[in-house]
Amino acid sequence: MSKEPHGPTPGFLVWRLAMKWRVAVDRALAPLGLTHAQYALLASLYGVQRSGxxxxxxxxADRTGLEALYVSKLARTLEADGLLAREKDPADSRAVRLSLTTTGRETTRRAVALVQQLLEQLLAPLGGLDGARTDVLVRELTTLLDTPLDVPSDPPEE
Structure with a gap:
């Protein structure tokens, strides 16, 4: 019995959807001078700061799923653009604390509104943000994201 897939694999579909989303967000945010990765950092920081x-x-980095080194690079760029501030943590000399500037908060609010419009478009076929199918999708994606993956040490032999 063949294990050849009949059509796209789930992994391929997840990758294609992620690429479709990233490209759409990059295009929507270009007028604000932001990339998808910068948005992920700013929007996450915005949410965390709103909780005090x-x-x-x-x-x-842990919250966004981005590598710590990449977050550091993004933060330096966003600091140079006047969107966030980086400060040494007085309790831990190795840690750097981040906060949005006034300009950063305003830019992030505008970016969130644009991305929210895209999300509405993406989820419309599932009944929108409040649709039952969207709820199922969110639960299933969360299950997959919470599942640890161990990288195989050796490729299978043929």
């Missing part, structure tokens, strides 16, 4: 916290770069 000032996260470290490491905490934001």
């Amino acid at each position: 916290l000032q996260p470290s770069q490491r905490e934001l």
Whole structure:
């Protein structure tokens, strides 16, 4: 019995959807001078700050799923653009705390509104943000994201 897939694999579909989303967000945010990755960092920081916290770069990396080194690079660029501030943590000399500037908060609010419009378009076939199918999708994606993946040490032999 053949294990050849009949049509696209789930992995391929997840990758294609992620690429479709990234490209759409990049295009929507280009007028604001932001990339999808910068948006992910700013929007996450915006959400955390609204709850009264000032996260470290490491905490934001964990929250976004981005590599800590990449978050550091993004934060430096966003700092140079006047959108966020980086400060040494007085309690831990190795940690850097991040906060949005006034300009950063305004830019992030505008970016969130644009991305929200895209999300409405994407989820319309599932009944929109409040649709039952969207709820199922969110639960299933969360299950997959919460599942640890161990990288195989050796490729299978033929």
